[in-house]
Amino acid sequence: MMAWPIGMDPPDGLDMLTGDVDRGAYLARASGCIACHSNFEAGGAPLAGGKPIVTRFGTFYPPNITTDPEHGIGAWTVSDFARAVRQGISPEGDPYYPTFTYMFYGDFSDQDIADLWSAFQTVPAVAEPSPPQEAIFPLGQRWVMKLWRAAFLMEPDTAADPEQTAQWNRGKWLVEGAGHCGACHTPRNLAGARIDTERFAGNDRLPEKNQAPAIRPTDLRDSGWDLTSLAYALRSGIMPDGDVFGGTMAEVVTEGTRFLSDDDLTAIATYLLQSNLPEDTN
Incomplete structure (x- = not known):
């Protein structure tokens, strides 16, 4: 369909x-x-x-x-x-x-x-x-x-995992569905389709020469992110090193994630930091 x-x-x-x-x-x-x-x-x-x-x-x-x-x-x-x-x-x-x-x-x-x-x-x-x-x-x-x-065309993978918490599953629904994080943070092939085997591995070929970093759990942790700092950044745009988001991500925060509830921001951070992606093998 x-x-x-x-x-x-x-x-x-x-x-x-x-x-x-x-x-x-x-x-x-x-x-x-x-x-x-x-x-x-x-x-x-x-x-x-x-x-x-x-x-x-x-x-x-x-x-x-x-x-x-x-x-x-x-x-x-x-x-x-x-x-x-x-x-x-x-x-x-x-x-x-x-x-x-x-x-x-x-x-x-x-x-x-x-x-x-x-x-x-x-x-x-x-x-x-x-x-x-x-x-x-x-x-x-x-x-x-x-x-x-x-x-x-790929259908969204938003189905709840019965072995995970309600918070984790809410984060999955937001990240993999409504929030469409993979649209920017996943590389694309020559036809412009997402490469699902490299999900959330980052994309350096966004429009207007923008780049989206890798947001797999080990990538985030290696860059200094934790649950509190990631949820806070999605509210404020301020990163752990004191710098601020720029480019497309600044718009995402300004017109989108800063309006979300604390519970939903924590759910997003929980899923991103605790998801078990096949690519997360570092």
């Missing part, structure tokens, strides 16, 4: 659910929606379109997702929204480019979707069109992305 063929059947029962606006807003922060789809540096309104993402595959523009019916998602249904978030498929049936991190949201529950949808309905409409995506040939033809999905 996630890869090929692309499912178009609407989710059942979503119209019957009552969304929690506050929970949806919290999940939007945890999932990076505000950071990606807003360009505050240019004076943009929240969710009215993000900064361009310049990659070797072209320049991609996070679109306007305000309630404007023409330029945003105001004409969408909740089923359209669910398909976009969990499957990466537009209301017209076209696949989105993987700069949209939908593949990490595939395990969002119907209630998660209803909560997010309710929160997005409170966003003021901004009648501002998003620039067209500028993908290199042949990626400008959306059907090509169906082939990419069939070859490389």
